[in-house]
Amino acid sequence: MSSVTLTDVGLVYPDGTVGLENINLAIADGEFVALVGPSGSGKTTLLRAIAGFLTPTAGSIRLDDTLVADRSTLVAPEKRGLGMVFQQHAVWPHWSVERNIAYPLVLARVPRAERTQRVAEVMQLVGLTGFEQRNPATLSGGQRQRVALARAIVGRPRVLLLDEALSALDEPLRDSLRLELQSLTRSIGLTVVHVTHDREEALALADRVVVLDGGRIQQVGSPVELVTRPVTAEVARFLSDATIFPGDRDRNGFVATDHPCAVPAHLLDVGSGADALSGAGMIAVLPEDITLEPGTGAPTDAVVASSLYGRASNDIVVTWQGISVRCRVPGRRYLVGETVVVGIRRAMFYDAARALVELVETR
Amino acid sequence: MSSSSKASGAGPVVLDRARSRFPQPSVRPRTDARTGAGIDLLRLALWLVCAAVVLLPLGAIVVLAFSANHLPLLLEGDVLQAGLNSMVSAVLSATLAVAAGTALALLLDRTDLRGRKALRLFALTPLLVPPFVGAIAWISIAGPTGPANVAWTTWFGGPLWNIYGGDGVVFLLAIHSYPVVYIIVSAALRRIPTDLEQAARISGASAVRAVRTITLPLLRPAMLSAFTLVAVGNLADFGIPSIIGLPERYVTLSTLIYRYIQSGTVESPLEVISTIGVVLLLIAAAAMVIDVLVSRSRFELDASSSAVQLLPLGVARLPLTMATWLGVLVITLLPLCALLSQALLPAPGVPLTWQNLTLDNIVRATSAPSTLTGAMNSVMLSVLAGLICGVLGLAIGTVVTRTRARSNTALKTLAMLPQAIPGLVIAVGWLIIAPRIGLFNTPWLILCAYVMAFIAIVVQSVSAPLKATPMTAEEAARISGATRLRALFDISWRMAVPAAIAGSILVVLTAVRELTISVLLLAPGAQTLGVNIFSLQQAGAYNAASALSLIITLVGLAGLGLAARRAR
Incomplete structure (x- = not known):
């Protein structure tokens, strides 16, 4: 588990659009942080910059004390030791559930015996025991998202990134997975950055909520602070x-x-x-x-x-x-x-x- | 308004819903019976036309092939060798084309290579250049008298690489089929969300490894179906092997059949040819079965919500950009330049200087009476083929995608079947039935063969967008009071007309430069433009052939450019 530190991060797209501007944010070890904002506010951009799929054009990003992105350094996404769940789960359709989940361990050259054991552990954690050999196409949306979650945490990532991870699910399922997600990440003390457009979800899950708009941070605070004392009328609205x-x-x-x-x-x-x-x-x-x-x-x-x-x-x-x-x-x-x-x-x-x-x- | 009035206001809604459930069925069966007949008549008519245009010639081939046993002849030296040559050149060229097309799709659609848009346009041009024109162009580049070979001979005493022969045939077939692979693979690639690759990256895979373990396995079905399509097409291509292969005695099935028809070297040539045709048909059928099996194993992919993210190539960006540009320009622009210089020079081997340039070839080639009749014939036949294919394809495409009937799949398969059949076989089929239907030695025979060969283009382009539109479009028309036939006309047809027009234009542009069918069904006075160029080339008038090739290519490019602009 690690902390994430963003210092003066800015990102301008090649076409001149400003994606992020002057982002300063320190996410503590083990903290659950939610990023919310209207669409186009830069929340997904920020998450993808932490993941390494986008390169900031200004400022720096650190994982613990390791510099992963700044003017001269760029650590590739695969070398950052992160886990990520995508909105459309991104479970690989040509592999079985077990092979999907084991892939990060295969790449990390974890010995076979330990690999099998760790895969079994996370599968039990997300409640998928018995689904090892299933073809992902035969799973429901919720089960696929659990596979994606298991795959993201099996490699013991430094930070878990959730990109609208629950948004594609139906209402009742989203609700139950929200509960599971919280108890799971709290029980293993994961540092989590969660992007969502669902305001209630952000307030419900996070230790701290970051409100973004126009690529800038509008307010950072606990859910109670944000609701009772928004810093601007716009945030309140x-x-x-x-x-x-x-x-x-x-x-x-x-x-x-x-x-x-x-x-x-x-x-x-x-x-x-x-x-x-x-x-x-x-x-x-x-x-x-x-x-x-x-x-x-x-x-x-x-x-x-x-x-x-x-x-x-x-x-x-x-x-x-x-x-x-x-x-x-x-x-x-x-x-x-x-x-x-x-x-x-x-x-x-x-x-x-x-x-x-x-x-x-x-x- | 009070809350109690609201409650009573909610009542009628429930009643409405209940009422609508009962009286409706008493109305619907009557309407269905009346309009259902209209649709059934339309479907029957389409079945009859399809049977006449597709099943009849194929049936004729099969019947004639089994009328006498010519199988021993197939195992004889000539036919066996030609068959082997055809197989080897088709498989090798398809393999090369799939490798090149897939690499290009990955580079152009998934990385930040510089100038991707322009590169894509350039890379697709071989699709628009008829294969025999490509062959004529490449002879002037890499033929024995090509500049590179001449220079190499003076330095080292032997040519660098002579394009004539089997390797040249494979090379040219590959050049003319990789764009098709690119189109198929890149369409499949667009359906693979970049999330899948990014999930691999986050899991610890390098970019190359993510492509190897995730993207390529997911592309495999598309690559395989592109391979079968291209291999079957190349199996019976006529222009390239006859222009590039024959001078080195590299005989393929298509050139062998042409010789049989032209010079009667065997007894009862039609029966022998139809036996060969049946063998080709079987290969085509096997390829179709493989394609169906592969498409069944296709992976279920979710649409991604996030935009495609291009892979930064980093330090490899500049060298890869330069290498790709160089390769694509050599393959696409060089032949056009070669055609241009050939067209402007009085004879092959004359050095390219300002004094030697002449417009004589172009003037002579365009003003010759045979060219004029050829152009007239080609334009007339291809426009007619475009019109017939357009109307027929529109009707078939809408009926099979927008109505529910058990026979729909069969009808569509029948209409799509000729796409998997070599043009050679199609021509042979029409040749066999020509005397019986009174079209022997007339241009109308060529028209029939064109319609059979190209109907699939329109059916394909019509049904693809229609399949993506939900059926609710017609259901909304039905609810508004339209009968089934009326809804089919007003909604389905109207929606599909632009696609049908685009498909028809593609048919016209393909047919106007067609060679394989036209050369086999050649009748007095029914010479087409493709046959013109081919005869000029065979007669040794290389520069005149180049001039005509250049014109036909430029006109074709301009036509497609206009069509593309219109479609947008």
């Missing part, structure tokens, strides 16, 4: 479907521009950075922090645009004076077309001036 209202803040609280939304000062979470008491900015409101009451017929009422049933709370979108507000409210299920009064329990304020300063600094 991406990770939690928060609604954003632009407006101004003074000592009494926040008032949205050209919109009835207003939040008193005691409900505003201003973070540590915003020291000025007044100024332009925006608030992000999490769906859970919104309350709905039956409409009063006032012109400021919102109208329900969609209403999805949920186990714990219903997922409702209301159109409130031109702004779509996502709410997750327990209790009565409001129906499409009903008028409601929107209440806000907590809002996070982001200073426009400070956001601007940050933008200038990173450019």
Whole structure:
């Protein structure tokens, strides 16, 4: 097991597209890190740079103390000692399950007896005992992904890379493999880098979540940190479907521009950075922090645009004076077309001036 | 709206669903019976046409072959030697072509070799140059009077490599068949996700080892089917062995049959030829069976979501790029240059200087009355063949892919069968039945043979894209109220028309330069362009033959370029 250290990593594709920019990230030994972001955010690019399939155009990547990629060094993927599971499992169709799993050991010249034993061990670990001689074409999607997982961990990799490893599976299967994946990687203390577009999955599995957008790291933190204190309104919107209202803040609280939304000062979470008491900015409101009451017929009422049933709370979108507000409210299920009064329990304020300063600094 | 009104609103949905289940069957059988007949009539008509165009000539060969026992003749010196030569040249050239085509596919589709796009275009050009034209071009490069051999002789007293003879035949057959291998293998390669190779790399395999242990084994079925296709095609090629092989007395089955037909050296030549034809048919059938068996063992591959990742060649990039470019340019551009210089010189062996250049050959070759009739005949026959193949192929391709019937596979196999049969056998079949159907000594016989030989091209190009389209396209038309036949016309045909047009253009371009069939079915006044060039070459008018070859090649390249642009 190893740590991964990325220092100032940048990657520009030959056609000029920026894949990664200024990535600094230290993944500790035994840590489970998830990379999330919208498509095109650079999460897969980052994973493939760690794997060695892409070469960074700036910065360096280290596995423990070994430099694997920088301006002058490039260690080939096969020499990095990694394990990887691909979205489409990439199980070799011309070999039996056992031969698929044994391949990394064959390449590492592990003696036959030890090889057989280690293959049997991991097959038991992933619950495939008895499938040794099967043709991969006869396996279900979940079983194939287990073969891929067994193949990735049989060589005792320094780091396990998961590239949308669960995304191609059906919902119930994905759920059960998610549980298995966690108990498996925790029991052998693997360092894991997991790329996913599924936000819930990232929050559920990881010790730390890295949010990427436009090839840059937006925020790194524990799942709780990310949900309760996103550093920008954009992160809140991406990770939690928060609604954003632009407006101004003074000592009494926040008032949205050209919109009835207003939040008193005691409900505003201003973070540590915003020291000025007044100024332009925006608030992000999490769906859970919104309350709905039956409409009063006032012109400021919102109208329900969609209403999805949920186990714990219903997922409702209301159109409130031109702004779509996502709410997750327990209790009565409001129906499409009903008028409601929107209440806000907590809002996070982001200073426009400070956001601007940050933008200038990173450019 | 309240929640209770919503609940009652949900009711009718359930009722709707229940209602739709019952009245529907009472309507459907009637519609099915009416429109099903239309489809069945269409299918019957297609069966009849296919039987007439494909089964009739083949049957004639088989019947004639078994009418008398000519088997002892087959084991006689001449035929046996020709058969051996054909087998050896076909197998060797196919092996070379598969090796070259696969290497090229790996280099061009999986690595970061420089200039891959241009290289791919160059590498495919031998496909567009008729084999006999290639032979004429290579004679001026590596023939006894070719510049390299002349220079080598003056220095070392002997030629470097004389293209005439068996090795030259193998070399030229390989050059003209590697593009087909490249196309087949590269299509298979595109279906192998790069994930599979990357999984091997992460497991600790070097790039070369990943290709050897993962990619090549997965490509093996495609390589094998390319091999059988190419070997059967080369088994009975006429142009190359007659131009390159005959001067060194390297006789193959096709040239032997040509001699039998032309000069009646054996008694009842047609019976002997049909016996040889049956042997070739059996070989072709065996190849088809192998192909079917191989395609059954094809691996199930998932579509990959990730883009193809090119393998960086690193330090090997520059030398490999240079070597590939050099090889491909020598094989493709050099013959065209040779044709050009031959066409512009008054006679072979005249040194290439500005004073010696002349347009006489080109003028004479294009203005000769035989050339004009040949060109007219070729254009007329190939355009007609393109039209007939287009309509027939479109109908067969859509019917076999978009309707469900037990006989579909048989119909498609019947239409695809001639592709696996050497052109030589096709010509012999039509030659045999010509007197009975009143087409003896007419150009229409050539047209019939063209249709039989090239119908598979259109069926193939029509059914491939259709197979990839889900059947829901027609089902949506049926739901909207179209009958089965109507849905077939409005949806399936319309979807397939561009593919059918592309296939027809390919038929026209192939037929216009065809030699094997045309030379065997030669009738007075039915000379084609290919036969023109061949006769000029046989008569020793090398420069005129080169001039005509150059024109036909350039026109063909331009035509295909236009077709490709249109298809895009």
